[in-house]
Amino acid sequence: xxxxxxxxxxxxxxxxxxxxxxxxxxxxxxxxxxxGPNGAGKTSTLRxxxxxxxxxxGVVSLFGEPLRREHMQRxxxxxxxxxxxxxxxxxxxxxxxGQLKGLSGHDASRRALxxxxxxxxxxxTDKKVEELSKGMQQxxxxxxxxxxxxQFVVMDEPFSGLDPSSAMVLKDAFLELKTAxxxxxFSTHRMDxxxxxxxxxxxxxxxxxxxxxxxxxxxxxxxxxxxxIKYEGDSQFLHNAKLVQSFNDYGNYVEVRLAPGAxxxxxxxxxAAHARLSKFELMEPSLEEIFIEAVxxxxx
Amino acid sequence: xxxxxxTNTWLIIKREYLERVRTRSFLVLTLLLPAIMAGAFIIxxxxxxxxxxxxxxxxxxxxxxxFGEIVRQQLVAKPxxxxxxxxxxxxxxxxxxxxxxxxDESSRNYAIEIDSNSSDAERTxxxxxxxxxxxxxxxxxxxxxxxxxxxxxxxxxxxGFMEKSWLAGQLDHAILLQELAQRGVGGAQANALLKPVKLxxxxxxxxxxxxxxxxxxxxxxxxxxxxxxxAVIFYGVSVMRAxxxxxxxxxxxxxxxxxxxxxxxxxKLIGVGAVGLTQIGIWIVMAAVYAxxxxxxxxxxxxxxxxxxxxxxxxxxxxxxxxLYSSVxxxxxxxxxxxxxxxxxxxxxxxxxxxxxxxxxPVMRAPDAPIAVWTSxxxxxxxxxxxxxxxxQTPPLWQIAxxxxxxxxxxxxxxxxxxxxxxxxxxxxGKRPTLPEIVKWLQYAKGL
Numbered sequence: 021x022x023x024x025x026x027x028x029x030x031x032x033x034x035x036x037x038x039x040x041x042x043x044x045x046x047x048x049x050x051x052x053x054x055x056g057p058n059g060a061g062k063t064s065t066l067r068x069x070x071x072x073x074x075x076x077x078g079v080v081s082l083f084g085e086p087l088r089r090e091h092m093q094r095x096x097x098x099x100x101x102x103x104x105x106x107x108x109x110x111x112x113x114x115x116x117x118g119q120l121k122g123l124s125g126h127d128a129s130r131r132a133l134x135x136x137x138x139x140x141x142x143x144x145t146d147k148k149v150e151e152l153s154k155g156m157q158q159x160x161x162x163x164x165x166x167x168x169x170x171q172f173v174v175m176d177e178p179f180s181g182l183d184p185s186s187a188m189v190l191k192d193a194f195l196e197l198k199t200a201x202x203x204x205x206f207s208t209h210r211m212d213x214x215x216x217x218x219x220x221x222x223x224x225x226x227x228x229x230x231x232x233x234x235x236x237x238x239x240x241x242x243x244x245x246x247x248x249i250k251y252e253g254d255s256q257f258l259h260n261a262k263l264v265q266s267f268n269d270y271g272n273y274v275e276v277r278l279a280p281g282a283x284x285x286x287x288x289x290x291x292a293a294h295a296r297l298s299k300f301e302l303m304e305p306s307l308e309e310i311f312i313e314a315v316x317x318x319x320x
Numbered sequence: 321x322x323x324x325x326x327t328n329t330w331l332i333i334k335r336e337y338l339e340r341v342r343t344r345s346f347l348v349l350t351l352l353l354p355a356i357m358a359g360a361f362i363i364x365x366x367x368x369x370x371x372x373x374x375x376x377x378x379x380x381x382x383x384x385x386x387f388g389e390i391v392r393q394q395l396v397a398k399p400x401x402x403x404x405x406x407x408x409x410x411x412x413x414x415x416x417x418x419x420x421x422x423x424d425e426s427s428r429n430y431a432i433e434i435d436s437n438s439s440d441a442e443r444t445x446x447x448x449x450x451x452x453x454x455x456x457x458x459x460x461x462x463x464x465x466x467x468x469x470x471x472x473x474x475x476x477x478x479x480g481f482m483e484k485s486w487l488a489g490q491l492d493h494a495i496l497l498q499e500l501a502q503r504g505v506g507g508a509q510a511n512a513l514l515k516p517v518k519l520x521x522x523x524x525x526x527x528x529x530x531x532x533x534x535x536x537x538x539x540x541x542x543x544x545x546x547x548x549x550x551a552v553i554f555y556g557v558s559v560m561r562a563x564x565x566x567x568x569x570x571x572x573x574x575x576x577x578x579x580x581x582x583x584x585x586x587x588k589l590i591g592v593g594a595v596g597l598t599q600i601g602i603w604i605v606m607a608a609v610y611a612x613x614x615x616x617x618x619x620x621x622x623x624x625x626x627x628x629x630x631x632x633x634x635x636x637x638x639x640x641x642x643x644l645y646s647s648v649x650x651x652x653x654x655x656x657x658x659x660x661x662x663x664x665x666x667x668x669x670x671x672x673x674x675x676x677x678x679x680x681x682p683v684m685r686a687p688d689a690p691i692a693v694w695t696s697x698x699x700x701x702x703x704x705x706x707x708x709x710x711x712x713q714t715p716p717l718w719q720i721a722x723x724x725x726x727x728x729x730x731x732x733x734x735x736x737x738x739x740x741x742x743x744x745x746x747x748x749x750g751k752r753p754t755l756p757e758i759v760k761w762l763q764y765a766k767g768l
Contacts, residue, residue: 067573070577071576071577072573072576072577089324089580090324092577092578093324093578095577096577097573097574097577099570099573099574100570101570102569102570103569103570103571103572103573103574104569104571104574105339105569105571106569107339107343108335108339116331116335117574117578119331120328120331120332120575120578120579121578122324122327161574164574165574
């Protein structure tokens with residue numbers, strides 16, 4: 021029984037097609053990343069998945085059945101921007117959200133306090149939300165999505181705008197949920213975040229799925245076409261069009277994308293002939309590169 | 321299984337209500353408005369009664385001391401209708417003959433000096449005494465002046481409108497008494513002749529006679545209209561603002577992942593609405609406590625008698641009217657993107673309310689006329705007009721029922737509509753939609 025199944029869902033607002041024939045499957049217990057540039061249709065997809073909007077066509081299934089409102093009690097949602105009552109006290113707010121998800125007032129309060137303690141908000145439960153820093157507000161929002169212990173947590177850009185230490189705290193809580201067997205879905209435009217956390221991904225662009233599935237398999241499918249080279253001396257070899265399709269100079273090292281059909285050993289020889297190499301490493305392609313390539317193919 | 325929808329609506333009502341009632345601004349407004357009202361009405365009234373409580377020293381200049389004495393008696397008499405000191409026994413019988421102005425007039429005090437010297441020199445002397453502050457003024461009531469019915473009051477202050485008309489009345493009375501005395505009709509007989517007519521109206525309702533007071537009834541209807549008007553202006557906007565606020569902060573995305581938009585709208589409407597009712601309730605209680613002695617007195621004397629049906633109709637139509645107008649505000653809140661835009665639309669909301677105020681006169685005069693019957697069915701007018709008809713003359717039951725039904729259906733319809741506009745409107749942000757776009761949204765939202 022898959023946690024989520026989207027079957028050819030489509031959503032348009034007037035002439036603008038936000039999501040176009042998108043299909044994907046999220047399995048129980050996995051961390052799923054919905055990736056894509058800004059405006060790709062990530063938020064529209066998430067909203068349809070949790071019943072905030074309804075697709076023009078296609079089917080959304082949750083927990084193995086077509087979406088019903090009873091499902092809402094089993095999922096938690098963290099919106100992209102702060103979705104909290106600014107004037108409301110932190111604890112009151114969390115209890116309210118918990119109660120809407122079917123908790124009793126007492127249970128909601130107990131769990132909210134536990135979470136606040138865990139995320140270092142213990143001294144802030146009696147403060148109004150507007151008195152909190154942005155990072156703290158995001159933590160409150162996070163607790164709001166989790167306070168009813170949902171099986172499936174949906175987060176829209178959970179790490180955006182967070183300082184590194186707050187992001188770390190959230191990431192740890194995130195992984196704890198995964199260990200506890202929850203299914204997690206989050207959207208991001210940061211490929212590196214997705215790369216570190218996700219089991220599976222769906223890359224979307226202009227409302228269409230460009231790539232979908234297990235991240236490891238996707239990567240293997242793209243092969244090791246990248247080489248990281250650290251060198252001193254002549255950089256002539258980088259301009260050999262037979263071997264190098266493109267390269268990116270990061271200062272400390274250069275990342276080279278091999279030309280189609282080129283052998284990495286030929287590049288090694290060419291480089292060694294003119295420069296002193298201190299590093300020559302074959303790399304799996306980064307998600308970013310996969311994305312760029314996949315989009316390029318799709319557009320071609 | 322418990323009903324998710326009702327539980328959610330209740331939770332939202334509770335949150336809206338408690339969060340608003342707990343704010344400092346709620347407390348301040350609740351206390352400040354009565355204070356301002358007190359400042360605007362009670363203090364000036366107190367001031368003017370304090371002033372008139374002072375004894376006015378008047379000189380009455382007449383051709384004969386006898387007439388002077390009659391005038392004096394009229395002016396120093398505790399005014400009670402138009403009676404004089406001569407028929408005190410009559411006054412006790414007619415205890416409920418008091419009129420509203422009485423409390424004010426009884427506080428007026430005159431010290432009268434009779435002067436039968438009407439020479440020019442005397443006039444100059446009196447003028448000097450007025451200037452010196454020795455007396456407050458004098459009345460020139462010589463036989464010539466009486467014959468011409470042209471009496472002049474000379475004083476430092478020209479006197480208020482009320483005072484002038486009262487004075488004229490008392491002088492009329494005095495002159496008539498004098499004339500009657502000259503024709504051999506004196507004392508009690510003369511007063512009996514001059515006793516004014518008091519018109520009492522009895523309202524026949526369902527075969528019963530109810531002593532009714534047109535003034536009091538008009539007052540009751542008008543009070544309701546003002547209350548509705550105030551409530552709509554004050555709290556309708558806060559419903560609009562509540563919807564708008566949620567839209568801008570995206571809280572609704574979180575809420576919509578738990579509740580439906582209809583539950584949200586109903587919860588907001590009722591929650592914010594209840595805040596308004598609480599505040600109005602507090603004010604009514606405060607006013608009642610302040611006015612209780614006077615109110616109890618006038619109820620016991622039958623001055624104000626509002627039948628229970630009218631009171632029930634008041635509560636019902638006020639609540640429904642309030643809900644209806646608030647739901648329109650909510651819809652506007654769902655469509656607009658900023659409060660400024662909302663302000664432009666506010667007049668449109670208030671228009672039906674203003675029209676129904678203008679309709680009050682014709683409906684009151686002819687509560688059974690077709691125009692009155694049909695306008696009192698129209699949901700936007702019925703809170704005022706149907707209530708007015710019930711207060712004036714109980715309309716047929718089917719008309720009341722139909723009007724209520726239409727009103728409730730319209731509220732439900734608006735709520736339904738709002739919920740849909742709200743849901744789509746919130747998720748589309750940005751510009752204000754055009755009418756065709758709203759229609760399209762309603763189609764999008766069919767499945768929600």
